[in-house]
Amino acid sequence: MKKSTILLVLVVYIISFFIVGLLGISIKSNYEMNYVNEILVTPMEEQIGLVEVSHERVELTQNVDEEYRRFENSYTYSIDYQKGLVVKLRVKVVPDNSTYTKFDLVTEPSDYISYEIKDETLVYITFNKRRAANFTLESTDGNKTPTNVSVLAL
Amino acid sequence: MEEAAKKSWKEKLNFAKARFKEGWGKFKALVLVQLKDKIDFSWTKTRKTRIQKTVFAILKFLVIALAVFGILNIVKLLFMIREEILSYYLVFLGIFVVLNLITVTLGLVKSLYYAEDNKVLVTYPVSSGKLFLSKILVYQIFEFKKALDLLVPVTVGFIVTGFFFGIVPIYTIIWSLIPLMLISVVTVLLGALLSIPGLFIFKTFQRLPILELILIVLLVGAAVYGLIYVITLIPINKGDIDIIRQWPIIRSNINSFILEFSKYIYPITFAFRAMVGETGATYSGYKLMPYTFGRFGIILAIAVVLLVIVFLIIKPFFFNMMTKTFEFEKKNITAEKHNKPKQKYVAFVGKELKLVFRDFGISASYLSVYLLTPILLLFIDRIFMAMDRSSTGDLIVFAINVLLIVLPLLASSTVISTIYSREGRAAYLKKTKPVKPYFPLISKLLFNLVLCIPSIIGCGVVFSQFAQVSTFDIVALCIAVIGFQYGHIFYSAALDLMNPQNELYATEGDSISNPNERKSTIFALVFSAAIAFISYVFFKESINQTKTYDIAFIKLMIIGIIFMVIMFILLILKIKAFYIDRQEASRE
Numbered sequence: 001m002k003k004s005t006i007l008l009v010l011v012v013y014i015i016s017f018f019i020v021g022l023l024g025i026s027i028k029s030n031y032e033m034n035y036v037n038e039i040l041v042t043p044m045e046e047q048i049g050l051v052e053v054s055h056e057r058v059e060l061t062q063n064v065d066e067e068y069r070r071f072e073n074s075y076t077y078s079i080d081y082q083k084g085l086v087v088k089l090r091v092k093v094v095p096d097n098s099t100y101t102k103f104d105l106v107t108e109p110s111d112y113i114s115y116e117i118k119d120e121t122l123v124y125i126t127f128n129k130r131r132a133a134n135f136t137l138e139s140t141d142g143n144k145t146p147t148n149v150s151v152l153a154l
Numbered sequence: 155m156e157e158a159a160k161k162s163w164k165e166k167l168n169f170a171k172a173r174f175k176e177g178w179g180k181f182k183a184l185v186l187v188q189l190k191d192k193i194d195f196s197w198t199k200t201r202k203t204r205i206q207k208t209v210f211a212i213l214k215f216l217v218i219a220l221a222v223f224g225i226l227n228i229v230k231l232l233f234m235i236r237e238e239i240l241s242y243y244l245v246f247l248g249i250f251v252v253l254n255l256i257t258v259t260l261g262l263v264k265s266l267y268y269a270e271d272n273k274v275l276v277t278y279p280v281s282s283g284k285l286f287l288s289k290i291l292v293y294q295i296f297e298f299k300k301a302l303d304l305l306v307p308v309t310v311g312f313i314v315t316g317f318f319f320g321i322v323p324i325y326t327i328i329w330s331l332i333p334l335m336l337i338s339v340v341t342v343l344l345g346a347l348l349s350i351p352g353l354f355i356f357k358t359f360q361r362l363p364i365l366e367l368i369l370i371v372l373l374v375g376a377a378v379y380g381l382i383y384v385i386t387l388i389p390i391n392k393g394d395i396d397i398i399r400q401w402p403i404i405r406s407n408i409n410s411f412i413l414e415f416s417k418y419i420y421p422i423t424f425a426f427r428a429m430v431g432e433t434g435a436t437y438s439g440y441k442l443m444p445y446t447f448g449r450f451g452i453i454l455a456i457a458v459v460l461l462v463i464v465f466l467i468i469k470p471f472f473f474n475m476m477t478k479t480f481e482f483e484k485k486n487i488t489a490e491k492h493n494k495p496k497q498k499y500v501a502f503v504g505k506e507l508k509l510v511f512r513d514f515g516i517s518a519s520y521l522s523v524y525l526l527t528p529i530l531l532l533f534i535d536r537i538f539m540a541m542d543r544s545s546t547g548d549l550i551v552f553a554i555n556v557l558l559i560v561l562p563l564l565a566s567s568t569v570i571s572t573i574y575s576r577e578g579r580a581a582y583l584k585k586t587k588p589v590k591p592y593f594p595l596i597s598k599l600l601f602n603l604v605l606c607i608p609s610i611i612g613c614g615v616v617f618s619q620f621a622q623v624s625t626f627d628i629v630a631l632c633i634a635v636i637g638f639q640y641g642h643i644f645y646s647a648a649l650d651l652m653n654p655q656n657e658l659y660a661t662e663g664d665s666i667s668n669p670n671e672r673k674s675t676i677f678a679l680v681f682s683a684a685i686a687f688i689s690y691v692f693f694k695e696s697i698n699q700t701k702t703y704d705i706a707f708i709k710l711m712i713i714g715i716i717f718m719v720i721m722f723i724l725l726i727l728k729i730k731a732f733y734i735d736r737q738e739a740s741r742e
Contacts, residue, residue: 001519001568002675005568006253012557012561015225017534020551021541022232024541024543024544024550025396025397025542026544100403141403143402
């Protein structure tokens with residue numbers, strides 16, 4: 001098959017997906033989308049020794065209704081390093097009735113720190129050396145509402 | 155003394171001028187000879203045909219550009235997209251250039267080292283350097299011609315849309331075509347450079363065909379595995395996929411994808427910027443800045459450097475390699491084989507099957523389409539199943555299923571419109587065979603006629619999983635699709651019979667732009683779309699009148715059978731006209 005034909009067939013596949021998605025979906029009266037306003041982070045109850053050094057909250061929106069206001073949170077935590085240290089953080093998406101409650105963790109790859117998201121509400125950070133773990137949690141609703149977290153294991 | 159030196163200097167200059175003129179004349183003649191062999195210039199003879207050809211070409215260009223313009227405007231209305239429109243063009247350009255580089259490399263391997271006209275060209279009184287450059291230039295002219303078929307009208311469609319959206323100024327429409335042509339030149343020169351490893355791979359595959367087979371199996375296997383893996387990721391609950399509700403996420407993901415994609419194809423992103431200009435913090439859209447022309451200059455410099463490299467690297471062994479392929483690399487079969495007489499019809503079928511399986515490129519292309527069509531259908535149906543569809547949505551999905559079964563199959567059989575011409579000059583041997591020409595000609599189609607059936611049945615099974623219709627309906631659908639596929643195969647074969655391109659394939663290999671293939675592809679697209687639309691109307695009528703889809707499937711089956719029979723009769727009539735009546739007339 002010629003490349004132009006392959007491209008055309010691919011375009012038809014993509015268009016067909018959108019045709020059904022737009023024209024073939026049953027119409028619902030309650031079609032409201034609730035966006036994430038902010039993402040809050042707290043240490044897990046069982047986490048010992050983790051100290052909150054700072055917490056900042058900056059509004060990302062201007063002149064919008066209360067329900068549409070979005071905030072960028074920045075947390076800094078500190079903890080004493082020990083071999084195989086695992087820091088457990090609880091993540092809460094605000095408001096509770098957000099349509100998409102999942103979040104993405106964005107960070108630079110590191111040989112000494114590994115990250116794991118559990119049950120869509122917990123973040124586990126494992127340290128193999130004295131390092132600072134810097135990462136951002138982003139909402140998955142398209143707005144990408146961010147929360148920046150720094151955990152210093154020194 | 156001084157005058158004598160001046161005179162000698164002038165003489166030298168005149169001599170150089172004369173030599174250049176002579177060299178240029180030879181080079182021009184060499185290019186024209188090759189072009190005349192490959193392009194039908196008969197339309198230039200009369201005013202009427204000149205006007206007809208020009209008007210048709212302009213119309214074709216406008217139709218494609220306007221179609222792109224229309225689709226992009228619909229996309230804008232539906233998804234509130236404005237500035238991103240040109241990012242979508244970048245994705246199109248990226249995919250197109252990458253695919254083009256692969257086909258150009260393969261095409262140049264055949265055109266430079268394996269073309270049949272090499273045997274004649276080497277006898278011309280020109281240097282190997284001129285011969286090499288003429289081949290590259292002829293290939294480039296073909297690439298420009300091919301670009302006018304799709305790449306240029308699509309580009310114009312995108313840029314004009316960008317102008318109407320206020321993203322680009324009007325002069326970008328003209329300017330963007332200049333770097334675009336340069337991209338085509340760079341692609342051909344890169345392809346020429348890659349033709350050396352390409353030739354090595356080609357020769358290795360020729361020596362060890364099992365390697366080629368393993369590679370094809372691995373590639374098709376990876377594609378199937380990848381698709382099945384993606385299918386398992388699709389959510390299975392109804393309502394999980396909802397474009398309107400999830401549009402912010404989809405849009406965000408598309409934008410992230412484009413951003414990542416543009417990083418991976420940086421050279422193409424660079425060339426794209428040379429076409430449309432730069433974005434800036436103080437203005438919206440794209441503007442042509444001095445930096446843009448700098449980019450153009452860099453690409454131009456790259457093209458020149460590539461030309462020098464290609465000339466220096468390939469030229470020294472080009473002549474040797476091109477002559478080697480037809481002078482020294484002949485297999486002398488010394489082993490005696492016992493002649494086993496076979497029934498003449500069995501012999502034809504056996505010969506055709508051997509030919510198809512010997513060319514892994516063709517057989518793999520067919521097999522991958524036949525294998526991937528049901529899997530892709532399963533993929534898209536799983537997505538549709540995760541959508542909370544209305545009753546109209548169900549009908550649309552049924553019609554789209556018909557489209558997505560018919561379109562890839564018909565698109566794959568467009569190669570049939572080249573099947574007789576591919577034999578090159580050997581095709582005339584068919585006329586010498588001691589049988590009526592119907593059987594040898596139709597036995598060439600046998601591979602496709604047989605192998606499409608399991609694929610169509612596979613599509614039917616996938617459709618039945620999704621559509622919950624009776625077995626009778628599925629059987630009727632399969633018969634209908636077989637009818638459409640067979641009809642299109644017969645139609646494409648008839649195109650090749652009526653307007654054979656044997657000389658083109660004999661001289662240039664399969665890298666040419668074949669008018670029959672174009673006609674067959676356009677027919678496949680228009681026919682598939684028409685069938686999908688007709689199916690939608692039938693499904694709607696049938697469900698409203700009888701509460702089942704039976705009538706719709708029966709109607710489709712009847713249309714399929716009628717189409718197949720008509721095309722078969724037309725093919726038989728054309729074989730009779732071109733292979734029997736014409737020969738008898740010439741004898742008389």
